[in-house]
Amino acid sequence: MIAIGCTSFKEHTYLTGKKETSLFEYAASFPLVEMDTSFYAIPKLDYVKGWLNQVPASFQFIMKLPKVFTMHEELTGENTLSELAEQFLKSLRPMIDTGHLFCLLAQFPPFFDCKRENVDYLRKLRQLFPATPIAVELRNNTWYDAGLLKQTRAFMKEQGFSLVIVDEPKKLTTTIPLDEYVTNPDFVFLRFHGRNDVGWNATGPDAKRLRTNYRYNKEELENLRDIVTKVKKQSENISVIFNNNAGGDAAENALQFKDLLQLDFENLNPSQLDLF
Incomplete structure (x- = not known):
């Protein structure tokens, strides 16, 4: 199955013409969402239960690991990483038990380069979440160097990680390549950020808005479709997330991509038109 969705709902x-779309409304168009709220804080159990009440039985969530697990923030306070991992999994338990969790997303920062201590940390991350599907997204291209790529792929396979297949800007020397290699055929995650070469390395309060401000054209979407078609030969469980939403383009691009793949999402929520 190929599922398509966007970051956030x-x-x-x-989708709705409104400033904010509800999860119920979003789930009338897509069977999948990436939740980035968990990057900033472990979600409360009541929030998770509330999300599940708004989606159909087949809907899937990709939950971003809290930033303390991906070195975006130093560990502070009394809790250890192991204790925080237990808290996170406890909050997600209803999602896991009902089959709504597609995977956890571990998105590492650009300074997380390919060196021994970081390889060891990835082993530790797997130990923290031994039974949970984890997709790893790397933002430092040393992992993809010609002399290291084979080892990177083998390590991800060994640890049971799904190395995220990422589409990023193409003209910068710092971005990672679109590597369609599948490290875990049980589940594959493709994440499309857009190709904003100018805004990708932006800093400051507007960085997030500038980084993913991009609209894919038809030719680019067709190229990405061909990659998904190749990947499908290696896995029957594929999720695609459009993260190019800074300019409001993600949902439309995602629906265009659905049409290019000739998909028909079933068992979605009813739309407003369906209610009457």
């Missing part, structure tokens, strides 16, 4: 004015 609120920001997609294209």
Whole structure:
């Protein structure tokens, strides 16, 4: 199965014409969402239960690991990483038990380069979440160097990680390549950020808005479709997330991509038109 969705459910004015879209409304168009709220804080159990009450039985969530697990923030306070991992999994338990969790996403920062201590940390991350599917997204291209790529792939396979297949800007020397190699055939995650070469390395308060401000054209979507078609030969469980929402383009691009793949999402929520 190929599922397509977007990062967050609120920001997609294209779907409803409203400034904020509810999860129920979003789930009338897509069977999948990436939740980035968990990057900033472990979600409360009541929030998770509330999300599940708004989606159909087949809907899937990709939950971003809290930033303390991906070195975006130093560990502070009394809790150890192991204790925080237990808290996170406890909050997600209803999602896991009902089969709504597609995977956890571990998105590492650009300074997380390919060196021994970081390889060891990835082993530790697997130990923290031994039975949970984890997709790893790397932002430092040393992992993809010609002399290291084979080892990177083998390590991800060994640890049971699904190395995220990422589409990023193409003209920068710092971005990672679109590597269609599948490290875990049990599940594959493709994440499309757009190709904003100018805004990708932006810093400051507007960085997030500038980085993913991009609209894919038809030729680019067709190229990405061909990659998904190749990947499908290696796995029957594929999720695609459009993260190019800074300019409001993700939902429309995602629906265009669905049409290119000739997909028909079944068992979605009813749309407003379906209610009457």
